[in-house]
Structures are given as C-alpha cells and as structure tokens.
Amino acid sequence: MAAAKPTLQIVIGSTRPGRVGGAVAQWFYDFALAYEGFEVELVDLAQMNLPLFDEPHHPMRRQYVHEHTKHWSQIVSRADALVFVIPEYNHSMNAAIKNAVDYLYHEWRYKPFGLVCYGGGARGLRAAQALKLSLVSLKMFFAGDVAIGLGVTPVVEGVFDGDEQLVVSAGTLLDELARLTPLFQSLRA
C-alpha cells in the first residue's frame, strides 16, 4: 500500500470582506492539488473566528480554555507543511495572521512553511519578512516564497491567474516543501 501523502495546509491570511486573498489562495490550492505530492487543505482564517488573543496561559503550556483555540489547534495539528497566503498591510503582515500564529506553539514546531505574499510594488515581501521572523522563532523552517505584485497580475472578477514567472515560483516552493516535509515528519516522530 502506498504511504499516505503528507498534509499541506494553505492558510488564507486575510479576513477582510472583499479580500483578494481567497482568489490568490485558490490559485495556489489548485496548483498544489495538480502537483499531487500532498493532501491539500484550504484553511480560511475568516472561518476560525479567532478574537484578539484571549488565552490566559502561554500556548507553550497547551492549556487552552476557549473552544476557538481548541478548534484552531486541532486544525493546525493535522498539517505536515503549511503555506501562508498573506497580504501586505502597512509594510508588514496583517494583524489576523499574527494573531492566529500567536495562539499556538507546539502545533507549529518542526514544520516547513512557504509564503505566498501579495501587495503593490513590494509584492508583499515586507509582510513575508515580518511573518518569517515569527515563524522561524517557532522553529518552523522556511521553504521559499511566491511574491505577487497585484499591479502586474491582478485579481480579475474574483479570479487570480498567476503568470509564467509565478508558476515557476510556485513549483519551486512545492518542490522544496516535498523535499523537506518527510525530514520534518521523522523529526517530529
């Protein structure tokens, strides 16, 4: 019997009504499905309904008191690798993604991650740099990024279609994740 494929979660980081993040994440999700190396899950932060961090204990203790935290913990626990799809807000990451990261600790550790970032001229890379610092501090391993300039490749009528260069970046990121994920699975075991 073939070994189960590792689970790749693609997290939609923007929770803004009218966001473009859903369309960008859908593009990457479809691409990751076609890649066939992973069980792919789309995780929508907007549906997690996480308030501003409200757990009394450091997540390192895993003594969660709120159902929303237990639910979020269960979801991220399933992941073997993650790709965060994030916008740039005020030259940094958006608040919802940082809040969601802060809720957990063990659930993130020793998992490889990629970033699909988007914005104007800086293509969301300042957001990516900011989030990377936090994720690396949680002992996640950076596998690469796909940086999207919405001025060059916009979302049109709710659909995002990456150009040739973005397709190459997305493929490179998935190759890296496919290479790293088994190593981190055995490390966690």
Ligand SMILES: Cc1cc2nc3c(=O)[nH]c(=O)nc-3n(C[C@H](O)[C@H](O)[C@H](O)COP(=O)(O)O)c2cc1C
């Ligand atoms: C509060 C706010 C701040 C923003 N700041 C930046 C920025 O610093 N750099 C940038 O390239 N785009 C910036 N933008 C533009 C966003 O990249 C663009 O609106 C994008 O669609 C946001 O992602 P979302 O639609 O998925 O929420 C900002 C947008 C918002 C709402």
